[in-house]
Amino acid sequence: MGIPSVPPVATFDNGHPMDEVLEALYRDGAVRIRNLIPLESINQINAEIKPYMDADYNSGLEVFAKETKTVCGLAGKSPAAVHAILANPTVLAAVRDALTVTTSSWWGDARNECVSPPLLSSFFTVRVGPGSARQGLHRDDQDHHPSHTHGDPRETTKLGCFVATTKVTRENGATEIVPGSHVWDDDRKPRIDECTYGEMEPGDALFVMGNCYHGAGANSTTDQLRGVIVSLFCKGVYRAEENQFLTVTQEQVAKYPYEVQDLLGWKASAPFCGWHDFKHPYDLFRPQTDALNKDLF
Ligand SMILES: O=C(O)CCC(=O)C(=O)O
Ligand SMILES: [Fe+2]
Numbered sequence: 001m002g003i004p005s006v007p008p009v010a011t012f013d014n015g016h017p018m019d020e021v022l023e024a025l026y027r028d029g030a031v032r033i034r035n036l037i038p039l040e041s042i043n044q045i046n047a048e049i050k051p052y053m054d055a056d057y058n059s060g061l062e063v064f065a066k067e068t069k070t071v072c073g074l075a076g077k078s079p080a081a082v083h084a085i086l087a088n089p090t091v092l093a094a095v096r097d098a099l100t101v102t103t104s105s106w107w108g109d110a111r112n113e114c115v116s117p118p119l120l121s122s123f124f125t126v127r128v129g130p131g132s133a134r135q136g137l138h139r140d141d142q143d144h145h146p147s148h149t150h151g152d153p154r155e156t157t158k159l160g161c162f163v164a165t166t167k168v169t170r171e172n173g174a175t176e177i178v179p180g181s182h183v184w185d186d187d188r189k190p191r192i193d194e195c196t197y198g199e200m201e202p203g204d205a206l207f208v209m210g211n212c213y214h215g216a217g218a219n220s221t222t223d224q225l226r227g228v229i230v231s232l233f234c235k236g237v238y239r240a241e242e243n244q245f246l247t248v249t250q251e252q253v254a255k256y257p258y259e260v261q262d263l264l265g266w267k268a269s270a271p272f273c274g275w276h277d278f279k280h281p282y283d284l285f286r287p288q289t290d291a292l293n294k295d296l297f
Contacts, residue, residue: 006196008032009179009206018093021207025094026153029182029212032198033090036205041084042165045229048078049125049165065132068216074123074229075264076248085231086120086260091161094207095233095263098159105271112297116236116269117262120244121158125165126216128173128226134218137176137190141210144238148211151183158210158234164200165227173219173226174199175206182212210234236269254285261286271297 010024011032025031052071059070074081085091099118104111141158148155168174175198178190190213197217198206208214210232219226234240244264253261261267266282268274274281275296 006194008196009177009198014090022094022097025207025209028179030177030179030206030208032200033205035203036088036090037084037163037203039203041080042202044080045078045084046165048080052077053127063135067129067132069127069129070124072124072242073247075120075244076252081229082256082260085161085163085229086263087257092259095159098154099233099235101235101237114270114297117267118233119236119240119265120263121232121234121240122242123231126228126230128216128219130219130222130224132173132219134176135215137178137213137215139211139213140232143241148184148186153183156209156211157238158232160208160210161231162206162208163229164202164204165229166202166225168200168226168228170197170199170217172221172224173217176215176217177208178213182209237273250285268296270295
């Protein structure tokens with residue numbers, strides 16, 4: 001049992017000034033936004049995902065309880081999730097602020113400033129069924145083999161946005177979050193009594209820094225499904241968890257908004273990462289007049 005004295009993560013209404021949201025995110029490692037995604041989008045997303053859920057999708061991984069179903073590859077399977085979550089202005093603002101990498105280096109006599117845009121790392125549902133045990137507390141940036149040594153709240157390669165597609169309660173498996181754990185060193189082990197619970201209504205969202213300990217909670221109900229869409233983003237100089245070039249066809253990508261194409265890896269990261277034919281991959285389908293910022297360097 002968690003100790004009730006761990007206060008809930010800072011919670012804001014959708015549309016709250018972004019600088020205050022980001023200040024709380026970097027201070028605590030996580031924030032909650034009420035009504036980030038409209039209910040009609042949530043209903044559409046649930047309808048698009050249903051056939052996959054019905055086909056009994058399960059990861060088979062031990063990191064998820066056996067009663068928990070996952071559907072991956074949402075960039076190709078759920079256009080509604082793509083438009084509502086990946087193109088959401090608040091999501092884009094948080095992801096860009098936390099994960100854009102800008103550095104300067106010399107090329108001959110020129111001092112060159114290069115910008116690496118963030119990437120979608122993975123995009124999947126976690127539907128925690130009755131009887132699911134809690135997930136182990138973990139940091140989502142672990143796949144990049146990081147060291148957290150400086151107590152720097154922004155020392156991470158990833159940011160997560162978890163959107164509720166059902167009511168999410170402590171009883172049915174709300175995400176456990178350890179506020180402040182994003183500044184811990186790598187030896188300190190998180191405990192359950194240090195957790196707070198990310199309870200949400202459908203359409204609410206949690207932003208969780210990649211260095212903040214968290215995990216899916218246990219579902220102690222007998223009849224409730226806890227639905228969350230996990231979108232994880234990473235710095236563009238790191239490798240994505242889920243191979244986004246295999247989740248969605250080029251024809252589908254061409255129809256998505258430009259900012260989504262960029263997140264899916266179709267914009268190269270300057271300098272010189274992810275190009276095709278020495279061009280941004282989006283040059284394959286964007287009208288040439290729109291292919292601005294052609295520089296890879
Ligand atoms: O489902 C959740 O609440 C969290 C899932 C999670 O942390 C993960 O899969 O990395
Ligand atoms: Fe996680």
